[in-house]
Amino acid sequence: MLKLYYAPGSCALATHLVLSEVGADYEAIRVDFAAGQQRSPEYLAVNPKGRVPALVTDRGVLTENPAVLLYLAQIFPSAGLAPLDDPFALAEVQSFNSYLCSTVHVAHAHGSRGARWVDSQAALDDMKRKVPQTMTDCFTLIESEYLRGPWVMGEQYTICDPYLYTITRWLERDGVDRARFPKVAAHHDRIEARPAVARALAEHFAGT
């Protein structure tokens, strides 16, 4: 059985949604970020980076959303969540998810995780101030260039969709109104209408 380590509302939601979507047999284990559990020796033995998601498989632990999501698409091929037989189309999927991971998530992280990169309060405040602008820039590009509709890659629902949805949810906290991006807003609502998503959201946020 797969085990997902997650924190509610973190980027691990993307993995949680995909586990639900493919009908995997899995256990979701909450990591208490408020209590610093991600830095505990027990959790660092699972993921030395002290981050989520971490997916425990029978072969070992996998981390980083773009890798974990591709893995799930590969081991549950009948779910059709990635164009596994088309290297170019698959690269487009991985490119989009890599952009989310390395640029969009990073832009967001400057709002609440700035201590990764600076020490002074003044610099933390400066970082936080720029988040609405950087997130707006990222979503302007997603809206105009990358979200084909109805799903990110067009007609096929892929591992890009729950990941984009996960980060779209952060916009409000980042001081950005997602209604400014009509395609992104419609995508957000379309995702929430999926039964597998509703089930995973209920489990993910239970008790929060």
Added chain:
Amino acid sequence: MLKLYYAPGSCALATHLVLSEVGADYEAIRVDFAAGQQRSPEYLAVNPKGRVPALVTDRGVLTENPAVLLYLAQIFPSAGLAPLDDPFALAEVQSFNSYLCSTVHVAHAHGSRGARWVDSQAALDDMKRKVPQTMTDCFTLIESEYLRGPWVMGEQYTICDPYLYTITRWLERDGVDRARFPKVAAHHDRIEARPAVARALAEHFAGT
């Protein structure tokens, strides 16, 4: 024919090295970052993100190293640069490259590209000050947890290796002595001994 847009010494070096390694028929086109060419309308038509690498294929343009490198491994399978038939091993490859892209490259970027995330000179200085520490943290983890040796994934040379080498090259500029990481330092030297790497380096840095 494939076309690679690159800037010397940028992360596009990883793609350049892999193009050489697989024996691809390609043209390498330099983007003049000092002149701001990456923000020109011509280049933004190639890659709306204004970044490198961008790989032009007969199906369209691909961006983001983890995606581009996987694509090259897939379309040149005889080069054996990724475990394409083993979803778990492939996820380990993608996980490592995703970590380089979203954490290590980002840590480095706070040294010279801090204006992405802050506006004040004081905050830029604060970011720059922390780069040696964050890069040391990243490479401590790579040394202890992820670099199996002789190559990143063990006996098989993969798309992780030229990418790690590309970022290892940045350590000196980041104020970190790579000799502190014996496995990383040996990996760096081992890569430079490969003929395909020497050829690509000569082309990549010609005239710089």
